[in-house]
Amino acid sequence: xxxxxxxxxxxxxxxxxxxxxxxxxxxxxxxxxxxxxxxxxxxxxxxxxxxxxxxxxxxxxxxxxxxxxxxxxxxxxxxxxxxxxxxxxxxxxxxxxxxxxxxxxxxxxxxxxxxxxxxxxxxxxxxxxxxxxxxxxxxxxxxxxxxxxxxxxxxxxxxxxxxxxxxxxxxxxxxxxxxxxxxxxxxxxxxxxxxxxxxxxxxxxxxxxxxxxxxxxxxxxxxxxxxxxxxxxxxxxxxxxxxxxxxxxxxxxxxxxxxxx
DNA sequence: AACACAATCAACCGCACGGAA
DNA sequence: TTTCCGTGCGGTTGATTGTGT
Numbered sequence: 401x402x403x404x405x406x407x408x409x410x411x412x413x414x415x416x417x418x419x420x421x422x423x424x425x426x427x428x429x430x431x432x433x434x435x436x437x438x439x440x441x442x443x444x445x446x447x448x449x450x451x452x453x454x455x456x457x458x459x460x461x462x463x464x465x466x467x468x469x470x471x472x473x474x475x476x477x478x479x480x481x482x483x484x485x486x487x488x489x490x491x492x493x494x495x496x497x498x499x500x501x502x503x504x505x506x507x508x509x510x511x512x513x514x515x516x517x518x519x520x521x522x523x524x525x526x527x528x529x530x531x532x533x534x535x536x537x538x539x540x541x542x543x544x545x546x547x548x549x550x551x552x553x554x555x556x557x558x559x560x561x562x563x564x565x566x567x568x569x570x571x572x573x574x575x576x577x578x579x580x581x582x583x584x585x586x587x588x589x590x591x592x593x594x595x596x597x598x599x600x601x602x603x604x605x606x607x608x609x610x611x612x613x614x615x616x617x618x619x620x621x622x623x624x625x626x627x628x629x630x631x632x633x634x635x636x637x638x639x640x641x642x643x644x645x646x647x648x649x650x651x652x653x654x655x656x657x658x659x660x661x
Numbered sequence: 662a663a664c665a666c667a668a669t670c671a672a673c674c675g676c677a678c679g680g681a682a
Numbered sequence: 683t684t685t686c687c688g689t690g691c692g693g694t695t696g697a698t699t700g701t702g703t
Contacts, residue, residue: 416671416697438688454689455672490691505692506670 413447417456421446425453426461459502466498470507478504478512483526 413421428444434457437450446453470478474496481492489501489508496504508523516523 414673436688449673450688451674451690452672458690459671487692501691502671510669 412441412449412452414452417448417460421448422456422461425457429457429461455502459500462500464498465500470499470511474499475512475515478508479516479526482508482512482523 417425424444424446428440428446432443437454440446440450440453441448444453448456477496478492481495485491487505489505493499493501493504513523516526517529520529521527522529
């Protein structure tokens, strides 16, 4: 419908940012704070579009970014969160302080995907590849890594509501299981699990995704389904039902805020 | 040393959403 | 109620770097 472009492309730089551009952006945000990205470039004297500035700041210049290699704990946490949330990189990033959605997305695509494939796990369904055609039951098995579990447990919103431990063997039931609700990552895990036995031979968490369909049954907001206490920041049980899937918008679930304070 | 290929990751693009007008 | 704007998200691209031959 002829949506206006986000910026006047003819007069904006593209490609890699220079040190000077970075400095300008950082200086401006330090002085004025984030927000109003559209007008920021002009105000900061940058020949960039607002989107580009925002991305640069969020993915690279923000002072609270961790950078550096992902730890094994972060790996595990990402895998678990991905099994629960799918490609909701921003939500996953919100649970990993100092990491950005872009960083996690790249890391997933370059490392974790391959790692899972190497283990015979479908990175999309988190089920053994051999089982891929056997049915569409959304059963996710992952080995509870104690360190990762501890890291997950540190997240303030982690208050398990319910975690169903089931037999590990993925059901080969051909029926399509539409009983999809979500449970928080299992935290009652054996302390002495061997790290190398991931993704098999351990209790699985059955993830039923129907609760993810915000407003449909369940009665819990997504925040609560992930363990946020009712009424706590991040819980939207008491707020309007207009939120779209996973409450990604309108600050319904500002995990970033929860994590970073 | 030179080249080809693979891996990585910063940045871009298009789209969808919420809110304001 | 509709339209437009600003923002944020997820997918994709392409430049750079690393590795093998």
